Amino acid sequence: MPETGPPSQSSASSVPSEESPAGAGSGSPERELLERVRARDPEALGQFYERYVDLVFGLAWRMLGERVLAEDAASDVFLKVHRAADRLDPARDPAPWLVTITTNVCRDLWRSGAYRMSRRAADVDDPAAAAVLSTGRNDPEQDAIGSERERLVQAALLELPEPLRTAIVLHDYQGLDHRQVAEVLHIAHDAARKRYSRALTALEHKLRGRL
Amino acid sequence: MSQSDGHAGDTGARAVRDAVAARTHARPDPAFRARLKQEFTSGRFGAPRLPVPQRPWFTRPALLLPMAAGLLVVAGLLGNRGPDWRVVSARGDGRVHVGAASFAPAEQVQIAAALRRGGDVRIEGAVTLDLVAPGVLAVTLAPGTSMTLPAAPGRWWSRHGRARVGMGDAYFSTGRGFHGASLTVGTPEVEVLAVGTAFAVLRHPQGSCVCVMEGSVRVETLSGGEAVLVPEGMRRLVGVSGTAETLPILEDSVHRLHEQRSSVGRALER
Numbered sequence: 001m002p003e004t005g006p007p008s009q010s011s012a013s014s015v016p017s018e019e020s021p022a023g024a025g026s027g028s029p030e031r032e033l034l035e036r037v038r039a040r041d042p043e044a045l046g047q048f049y050e051r052y053v054d055l056v057f058g059l060a061w062r063m064l065g066e067r068v069l070a071e072d073a074a075s076d077v078f079l080k081v082h083r084a085a086d087r088l089d090p091a092r093d094p095a096p097w098l099v100t101i102t103t104n105v106c107r108d109l110w111r112s113g114a115y116r117m118s119r120r121a122a123d124v125d126d127p128a129a130a131a132v133l134s135t136g137r138n139d140p141e142q143d144a145i146g147s148e149r150e151r152l153v154q155a156a157l158l159e160l161p162e163p164l165r166t167a168i169v170l171h172d173y174q175g176l177d178h179r180q181v182a183e184v185l186h187i188a189h190d191a192a193r194k195r196y197s198r199a200l201t202a203l204e205h206k207l208r209g210r211l
Numbered sequence: 212m213s214q215s216d217g218h219a220g221d222t223g224a225r226a227v228r229d230a231v232a233a234r235t236h237a238r239p240d241p242a243f244r245a246r247l248k249q250e251f252t253s254g255r256f257g258a259p260r261l262p263v264p265q266r267p268w269f270t271r272p273a274l275l276l277p278m279a280a281g282l283l284v285v286a287g288l289l290g291n292r293g294p295d296w297r298v299v300s301a302r303g304d305g306r307v308h309v310g311a312a313s314f315a316p317a318e319q320v321q322i323a324a325a326l327r328r329g330g331d332v333r334i335e336g337a338v339t340l341d342l343v344a345p346g347v348l349a350v351t352l353a354p355g356t357s358m359t360l361p362a363a364p365g366r367w368w369s370r371h372g373r374a375r376v377g378m379g380d381a382y383f384s385t386g387r388g389f390h391g392a393s394l395t396v397g398t399p400e401v402e403v404l405a406v407g408t409a410f411a412v413l414r415h416p417q418g419s420c421v422c423v424m425e426g427s428v429r430v431e432t433l434s435g436g437e438a439v440l441v442p443e444g445m446r447r448l449v450g451v452s453g454t455a456e457t458l459p460i461l462e463d464s465v466h467r468l469h470e471q472r473s474s475v476g477r478a479l480e481r
Binding site: 040042043045046049050053054057058061062067070071074075078079081082149152153157168172173200201203204207208 | 223224226227228230231232237238239240243244247248250251252253254256
């Protein structure tokens with residue numbers, strides 16, 4: 001099952017790396033936490049959740065383009081994690097594992113009637129999205145420009161076919177390199193590179209003259 | 212990250228990459244975040260936020276098959292239904308009784324409506340009633356006749372009709388649509404089986420007479436004796452006492468059957 005056997009990385013919100021997580025050696029706090037997560041200790045689950053919820057939700061949001069769907073996907077991801085907690089490897093960073101689960105959940109959702117139906121009714125200018133996507137700058141003009149730019153990018157991204165969108169999100173938003181994208185998507189390294197290249201070309205075509 | 216193995220892009224591609232990478236990180240709504248944490252730590256997950264869209268009830272497989280079967284049965288029943296009886300002509304003075312209803316001969320539409328799928332018909336007075344189930348069967352009731360008329364035979368099944376002549380003269384002619392069907396006509400003395408022919412069943416107080424103008428019919432005497440095949444141009448007389456004989460058909464019967472043919476011919480052949 002692709003959703004088990006987490007590779008690496010301890011950062012909560014972005015780049016899973018190849019290396020083992022810092023301090024994940026025997027007896028490290030990280031490893032101890034994962035051991036307790038395996039035992040479904042509520043406190044450890046809480047810490048685990050706080051550490052990774054933004055990673056999962058952010059990725060789902062970028063993939064699905066809608067808050068409600070992203071919440072649904074995040075719920076599904078943590079449900080799967082809870083069910084598979086006893087198979088968690090404390091020696092490995094769970095972040096890539098979570099990225100894989102989230103990607104698979106989003107792809108399942110894409111292929112479901114629920115996603116197609118919601119996309120028909122959804123508007124990418126979700127006001128709740130604008131609120132959550134605040135840049136935090138104290139500059140309304142720059143915020144407005146940034147918000148418009150984000151909206152354009154997100155709208156163009158949502159128009160891409162599912163495989164291309166996944167490649168862009170994992171590479172540019174999530175920060176995975178092509179080899180990691182290939183692992184998450186279970187495709188060859190070269191295929192991941194070509195897919196990303198095609199995705200970038202398609203996105204560039206859609207955004208030409210608008211950025 | 213992946214700058215080293217990234218897309219060897221030009222300015223446009225770089226701008227797109229920058230725009231994607233520069234996007235802010237979305238964060239979950241605090242209420243959702245707290246709820247999901249509670250669910251995750253307790254292991255008690257609620258119902259999914261997005262209800263799984265239910266297929267309309269009429270598209271569920273469990274219902275679809277019986278519904279399709281039901282529709283097929285209904286379509287089959289409707290398609291199998293033979294034509295309704297129509298009144299070709301009702302001439303003479305008197306009344307036509309269909310069941311408990313009584314009509315003047317001029318009320319042909321009403322007679323046809325009452326007789327659509329057959330029923331008990333009684334002719335009072337000097338009325339001659341020509342009926343046809345288009346393409347299948349024609350029946351002419353002479354004055355004074357009372358009979359039970361069946362619905363026309365079905366198209367694919369239920370291809371057997373059963374009529375009964377209580378009194379009087381009834382003339383039967385079959386059309387092309389009758390092919391493969393059969394009609395039994397009963398009287399108190401005989402039972403006549405026809406499978407495609409023109410014949411008359413005359414029932415009088417003395418007995419029954421079956422006259423065959425075309426084809427042949429099988430006549431069975433109800434009081435006993437073997438069934439007889441009556442060929443074209445012959446008639447079978449069966450008295451109330453059970454006596455039976457086969458004789459040549461009378462000119463009058465031939466004439467009456469010809470009359471019927473000329474009256475209902477077009478409708479019968481349709």
